[in-house]
Amino acid sequence: MCKGLSSLPSSCLEKAKGVRMKFGHLAEKQERFHKQKAHExxxxxxxxxxxxxxxxxxxxxxxLRSEFSEENLEFWLACEDYRSTAESQLGAKAHGIYSQFINSQAPQEVNLDSETREAVTNMLRDPRADAFNNAQQQIYTLMSKDSFPRFLRSSYYQEAVKAL
Structure with missing residues (x-):
């Protein structure tokens, strides 16, 4: 039958308390490290x-460059820039984005559904600051569901985490 801790010599109890404190400090340190790493x-x-x-x-x-799909990011960034363009410059910038990314002969053509592509084409007659919102959202969704999960498993991701 167990007599409990009172039956142990006091020297053993003191050593056990010391070990417990050391493990407690180690656990706190480890927790802080993991929280910082998780944040990064x-x-x-x-x-x-x-x-x-x-x-x-x-x-x-x-x-994305290594996967030959850098055009998605470049298009997304161009749309971000377009949104903050002065109204007097919208037409020229819209045509530039269209010819670079949306036209069927575009050097960096992005993968958009035909309805969105047609809507953007029609918008060129009277461009507004939100003209590319739907197209940009489609590309963002494509990146977030397709490229981004692979990025998280890549060496590029590992290097970026180390750089933080």
């Missing part, structure tokens, strides 16, 4: 946050 990784695990991070954006760009 979360920065790059969230596509929206990644796109606003210089290190993350460059790592993702290199990854």
């Amino acid at each position: 990784e979360k920065i790059l695990r969230d596509l929206e946050t990644l796109l606003s991070s210089k290190v993350g954006l460059e790592a993702f760009r290199w990854f």
Whole structure:
């Protein structure tokens, strides 16, 4: 039958308390390390946050380049830039984005459904600041569901995490 801790010599109890304290400090240190690491990784695990991070954006760009799909990111960035364009410049910029990314002969053609492609084509007559919103959202969704999960498993991601 067990007599409990009172039956142990006091020297053993003191040693046990010391060991317990050391393990407690080690556990706290380890928890802080894991929280910091998780925070750093979360920065790059969230596509929206990644796109606003210089290190993350460059790592993702290199990854997409290695997969021959960099045009998606370039189109997304061009749309972001377009949204903040002065109204007097919208027409020229819209035509530039169209010829670079949307036209069937575009050098960096992005994969859009025919309805969105047609809507963007029609918008060229009277471009507005939100003209590319649907197309940009389609490409963002494509990146977030297709390229981005592969990026998270890539060496490009590992290097970006180390750089933070």
